[in-house]
Amino acid sequence: MSPSTKCVAAYSGMAAEINFPMEVRNQTQVEEFIFLGFSGVPHGQIYLFVVFLAIYLVTVLGNTTIVTLIQLDSRLHSPMYFFLSHLSCLDVCYSTVTVPKILTNFLRQRHTxxxxxxxxxxxxLMTFAGSECALLAVMAYDRYAAICQPLHYSSLMSSHVRIPLAIASWIWGFLDSAIHTTLATHLSFCGANQIDHIFCDVPPLLKIACSDTYVNEITLHLASIFMGLSPFLLILLSYVYILSAILQIRSNTGRHKAFSTCAAHMIVVTVYFGMANVNYNRPSAGYSLEVDTLISTLYCIITPMLNPLIYSLRNKEVKEALKKVLGGQKNEYASTQRK
Incomplete structure (x- = not known):
């Protein structure tokens, strides 16, 4: 079963089975929410459907290809690619949580x-977002160990270390999400059910709640600092040591090779944390509906599509692994035709 299939099944099953407490449901006085995002283009829904479907297919195809190549090519059985496979799986899950529902709503008159x-x-959504923050920090530590501690790299990133680190990244996101979701289920909406967004997230829900949201807002800001900023600071600290080590390499070839192994990760970190900061630390007044929709699209839908492209286009080993797999398939097809 592919990562995308697993994510769809998990999300669909959990969405159907989760039954929140009746006292919470009675407080909300709403049975459904209406998304207002893309409401300004009523006659362009079919075109948006095609665009988002293409993005989703590229996301799933690109990330599942990365995971498959890492599993098939023994040259990619290293800690760096082990974490990259988890990142690709997260991106598929991340996109699957939002895009299929958006696509369904494009085909309906009411986006509910x-x-x-x-x-x-x-x-x-918050589970996968928090897990990705932690995983990017773990990947930065992996690059630090490889470049700054090369003689101890095998022990620092052994299977007894990297597997718990990957599991901890998923748990990190789960704990963050559990706190926000629990607090959100205690909000009252008093009949207000129009969300200025394209999917369910904490900030737009807080805007339409009629109960006191002070605890939710404080928790959101604290989580942004602790769950989001702390991994980012760890990444910055890792790259301070990495850049210092690279500058001490005498040969230009050695410096270029060391820097190239980090370049893709640095690009992904910049894009992901930059968009996350804009998405969750927006001004209290918020942005216009159009700007909110654009930011959310870039953060939750475009970013998962870009990650495999960034890693594959800038990574020689991944490109060679892809050529090897495609070349093997061509040879197998040719031998079958001769028979």
Whole structure:
């Protein structure tokens, strides 16, 4: 079963099975929410459907290709590619939580989502987002160990270390999401059910809640600092040591090779954390609906598509592995035709 299939099954099953407490449901006084994102282009829904479908297919294809290549090519059985496979899996799950529902709504007159599905979507979205923050920090530590501690790299990134680090990244996102989702289920909406967004997330839900959201807002800002900023600071610290080590390499070839192994990760970190900061640390007044929709699209839909492109286009080993697999398939096809 492919990562995308697993994510779709997990999300669909959890969305159907999660039954939030009745006292919480009675407080909300709403059974569904209406998304207002893309409401300004009522006659362009079919074109948006095609665009988002193409983005989703590229995302799933690109990331599953990365995971498959890492599994098939023994040259990619290293800690760096082990973490990259987890990143690709996260990106497929991340995109699958939001895009299929968006595509469904493009084919309907009313862009709606049920209360339970909204809570489930928010839970999984924040789980994968938090996990990706932690995983990018782990990947930065891996590059630090490879460049700054090359003699001890095999022990620093042994299977007894990298597997717990990957698991901890997923748990990191789960804990962050569990806190926000639990607090969100205690919000009252008093009949207000129009969300200025294209999917369920904490900031747009807080805007339409009629109960006190002070605890939710404080928790969101604290989580942005602790769950988001702390991995980012760890990444910065790792790259301070990495750049210092690279500058001490005497040969230009050696410096270029060391820097090239980090370049793709640095680009992904810059794009991901930059968009996350804009998405979750927006001004209290917020942006216009159009700007909000654009930011959310870039952060949750475009970014997962870009990651495999960044790593594959800038990584010689990944490109060679892809050529090897494609070449093997061509040879197998040619031998079959001769028979």
């Amino acid at each position: 989502i049920s209360y339970n599905q909204c809570m489930a979507q928010m839970f999984f």
